[in-house]
Amino acid sequence: MTPEPNSHSANLARETVAVSAGRPERGPDAPVNPPIVLSSTFQGAGTPASGERVYGRFSNPTWDPFEAALSELEGAALPALVYSSGLAAVAAALSLIPLGGILVMPRHSYQGSLLLAEEEAANGRFTVRTVDIADTDAVTAALRGSGTEEADSRPASMLWVESPTNPMLEVAEIETLASAAHDVGALVVADNTFSTPMVTRPLELGADVVLHSVTKYLAGHSDVVLGALATSSEELRTRLHSYRSLHGAVGGPFEVWLALRGLRTLALRVERSQATAGILAERLLVHPAVEAVRYPGLPGDPGHERAAKQMDGFGSILCIEVAGGAAAAQAVAENVRLWLPATSLGGVESLIERRRRQPAEPQSVPENLLRLSVGIEHAEDLWADLAQALAR
Numbered sequence: 545m546t547p548e549p550n551s552h553s554a555n556l557a558r559e560t561v562a563v564s565a566g567r568p569e570r571g572p573d574a575p576v577n578p579p580i581v582l583s584s585t586f587q588g589a590g591t592p593a594s595g596e597r598v599y600g601r602f603s604n605p606t607w608d609p610f611e612a613a614l615s616e617l618e619g620a621a622l623p624a625l626v627y628s629s630g631l632a633a634v635a636a637a638l639s640l641i642p643l644g645g646i647l648v649m650p651r652h653s654y655q656g657s658l659l660l661a662e663e664e665a666a667n668g669r670f671t672v673r674t675v676d677i678a679d680t681d682a683v684t685a686a687l688r689g690s691g692t693e694e695a696d697s698r699p700a701s702m703l704w705v706e707s708p709t710n711p712m713l714e715v716a717e718i719e720t721l722a723s724a725a726h727d728v729g730a731l732v733v734a735d736n737t738f739s740t741p742m743v744t745r746p747l748e749l750g751a752d753v754v755l756h757s758v759t760k761y762l763a764g765h766s767d768v769v770l771g772a773l774a775t776s777s778e779e780l781r782t783r784l785h786s787y788r789s790l791h792g793a794v795g796g797p798f799e800v801w802l803a804l805r806g807l808r809t810l811a812l813r814v815e816r817s818q819a820t821a822g823i824l825a826e827r828l829l830v831h832p833a834v835e836a837v838r839y840p841g842l843p844g845d846p847g848h849e850r851a852a853k854q855m856d857g858f859g860s861i862l863c864i865e866v867a868g869g870a871a872a873a874q875a876v877a878e879n880v881r882l883w884l885p886a887t888s889l890g891g892v893e894s895l896i897e898r899r900r901r902q903p904a905e906p907q908s909v910p911e912n913l914l915r916l917s918v919g920i921e922h923a924e925d926l927w928a929d930l931a932q933a934l935a936r
């Protein structure tokens with residue numbers, strides 16, 4: 545029997561793609577899972593037998609199935625690129641901004657992305673204009689360079705999109721913003737970490753590059769740190785690949801293998817955690833110890849209508865503002881028994897964090913805000929634990 549390639553069809557459902565993409569070729573005794581290839585170098589370099597891999601900083605066979613699967617989930621025409629962390633992927637994406645260019649970025653972007661962009665700006669690499677990403681008119685003005693306070697009225701070279709944002713959960717009108725960015729010649733990078741491709745596909749909405757902290761939902765078990773980028777542009781992919789090779793931001797084969805293992809259950813995990821997030825959001829909304837709930841799935845949420853149009857579901861992160869200020873919010877994070885007080889998100893276990901305990905968090909994030917990353921535990925257990933901590 546000759547081995548035949550996996551018959552992978554473009555019209556498989558995303559749930560099926562997550563399970564079936566990137567499998568080894570079919571054949572007698574072929575493994576069902578790709579092996580972990582621990583090799584820093586590959587035979588044949590400089591000889592007539594030279595292949596394409598050459599050296600472990602350029603490629604590794606363990607990366608390929610993960611990159612193929614993520615690319616298929618995001619609807620990218622080319623294999624994705626895995627990086628050593630989400631921030632390494634952020635750095636690679638920011639490298640696409642020309643020297644002296646202008647980056648338009650949500651003021652509530654992921655903290656590390658904001659800090660890195662600010663550092664690049666301080667070093668004179670580019671200028672940053674921060675915006676309320678939910679305010680489409682303001683973002684468009686910032687992209688054009690009109691209406692900005694700076695003397696610099698040049699158009700932007702890159703638009704950074706996060707939707708929903710961290711931790712304010714603002715929803716961006718990705719399609720409208722992407723076309724406004726393209727009108728002024730700016731590239732669009734969408735950090736899709738919070739949504740995952742199960743919920744939002746930014747490339748389909750016009751983004752040029754989609755970014756992931758694979759650390760979060762894609763790997764899904766809080767046991768690896770990895771990042772990834774995906775694009776359908778040959779030119780951009782070549783530059784991003786070269787950035788990875790030259791800056792050495794490569795993932796370890798074992799970590800990438802774990803990420804693919806996690807990806808297999810992405811659909812189930814997201815389905816469960818976002819269903820539970822919806823249940824918890826409804827109950828928290830009427831809890832006397834909770835002043836406000838931010839969750840795009842709530843009909844009263846400012847991002848609800850947009851989210852309903854643009855997303856499949858509403859994600860699994862929700863934020864609450866606890867009555868009684870910072871101390872009361874901190875006490876809730878300390879009094880939970882099942883929820884774990886920890887930063888990060890997107891794992892099978894539910895995490896809770898008062899974001900402003902971090903000095904670098906933007907001042908516009910309320911002091912009493914708790915970010916809840918809903919995991920896959922039973923909704924009633926999660927609710928009972930939150931309710932006892934809120935009752936104290």
Ligand SMILES: *Cc1c(COP(=O)(O)O)cnc(C)c1O
Nearest residue numbers: 629630631654735737757759770
């Ligand atoms: C965590 C995170 C990052 C950074 O990823 P690391 O894997 O921690 O380097 C970037 N963007 C978002 C939205 C994140 O949540």
